[in-house]
Amino acid sequence: MSKYSVCLLERYDGKDPHSIVCQSATVGNGSTATVTLNGSNATETGKRTLYFRLRPTFGSDVPIIDSRTINQTVITKGGDYDQDGLTNEFEADKIQKKDWPADALNDSDIDSDGLNDGEEVNKWGTNPVSKDSDNDSILDGKEILSGTNPNKADSDGDGVNDAKDPEPMNPNVARSTTQPSKTTTATKDQQSSGLSGIQLLLVGVVGIGIFGAAALLWRVGRDDPDPPTPVPESGTTSIPVTKSEESDTDGDEDILTDEGQVLKLLRNNRDRMKQVDIVEETGWSKSKVSRLLSRMEERGDINRLRVGRGNIVYLEGAKPNGARSPHEEDSYS
Structure with missing residues (x-):
């Protein structure tokens, strides 16, 4: 039979770790034991790291047999x-x-x-x-x-x-469009040209259809090939919108999402920007931008590379020379 201690410690950014709770357990040869440690009573909000440390006995001078860490963000109700x-x-x-x-x-x-x-x-x-x-x-x-x-x-x-x-x-508009149209009587000029009122109506409908199809194809060719998904940041009641720069009619507005704003910023800066510049341009928090870029990177919308102490965000074909790309995932509690 051997006696072990398991301790739970926490550390916040820029601070030394301190112990929260310790539990002891006696384990026989070839057997296992379960120890439950409660780390839910955080001392403050913000990013913290939890450390689980296993030692043979209590005391600071004995070696650590095993340890685990968990990154968390502590929030209030x-x-x-x-x-x-x-x-x-x-x-x-x-x-x-x-x-x-x-x-x-x-x-x-x-x-x-x-x-x-x-x-x-x-x-x-x-x-x-x-x-x-x-x-x-x-x-x-x-x-x-x-x-x-x-x-x-x-x-x-x-x-x-x-x-x-x-x-x-x-x-009133939708109902009037469903009512049967009145019969049109052909004029003498129409009769002399061999076209009845119904024939002229059909010709007009076909002409409008062709014009509408041509306008649709022209419009599709001008649309942004990478439409974003809306994800607003702030808790205000306003909804961010953008007006198509090449629209030929007034009031043609689409919702510009967070992903869309990032893609637009990149295209306006030759397809490449520093991540800190995106934070400055959007006014969003660093954590918000980091989470958003991680999702976009997973979908293949953008790429990121580590250069020095920061990240370079770039579109396909705009990769900078020489970099590394470590990423860390935090859990939230």
């Missing part, structure tokens, strides 16, 4: 870690009930619909884990921008889904 307008306690409760994804505390817009989670819960009454709460094929954020109801597939109650309604807030 009443705080708002992702700055989405919801408390950490509220989001943690949703995660435990499996109503929300496990990463909800790190993501201010879980469903990427252009609205942060606090706005969806407290202001609009939409579903933060569904980008299209009323299933009308329009993003909730897009509906808020256009003035339609994100909780109602037929905002004006005219029997036509908002996505198919030319004026979704005008009940």
Whole structure:
């Protein structure tokens, strides 16, 4: 039989580690024992490292047989870690009930619909884990921008889904388009040219269809080939939008997401920037930018390389010379 001690220590950034709790256990030859240590009572908020150390007996002068470390970020119940307008306690409760994804505390817009989670819960009454709460094929954020109801597939109650309604807030427009058209009588000029009123109507419809198809192809050719997914940062009620620089009509607006802002910054800086410059340009926190870039890097949207004490973020084909790319993953509690 041998006696061992297991101790749990914690260390915050820039501070010396200190012991939280120790437990002893007596273990016979060829047997095992389980020791439970509670590290939930953190002494302060912020990033910390937990150390688990195993020694033969109590005492500071005996060697450590084995050790483990865990990186964590300590938050408060009443705080708002992702700055989405919801408390950490509220989001943690949703995660435990499996109503929300496990990463909800790190993501201010879980469903990427252009609205942060606090706005969806407290202001609009939409579903933060569904980008299209009323299933009308329009993003909730897009509906808020256009003035339609994100909780109602037929905002004006005219029997036509908002996505198919030319004026979704005008009940008279959609109804008039469904009424049968009146018969058109051919004029003498039309009759003399051998075309009836119905034939002229068909010719007009075909012409409009060809023009519409040509406009659509022209438009597709001008669109950004890498549309981003919306992930707003702040807990404000405003929704970041951008107006297409090459749009030929007024009011043609799309939601510019966090990923979209990063890609735009890179393209405006010859496809390559320092990570610290992205933090400065966006005004976001370092941890927010780091998490966002990690997700984009996993999807292959961007690349990162370590140069000196910082990272270089670049698009395909803009790789800098000589670098390394270590990455660390932290857990959150």
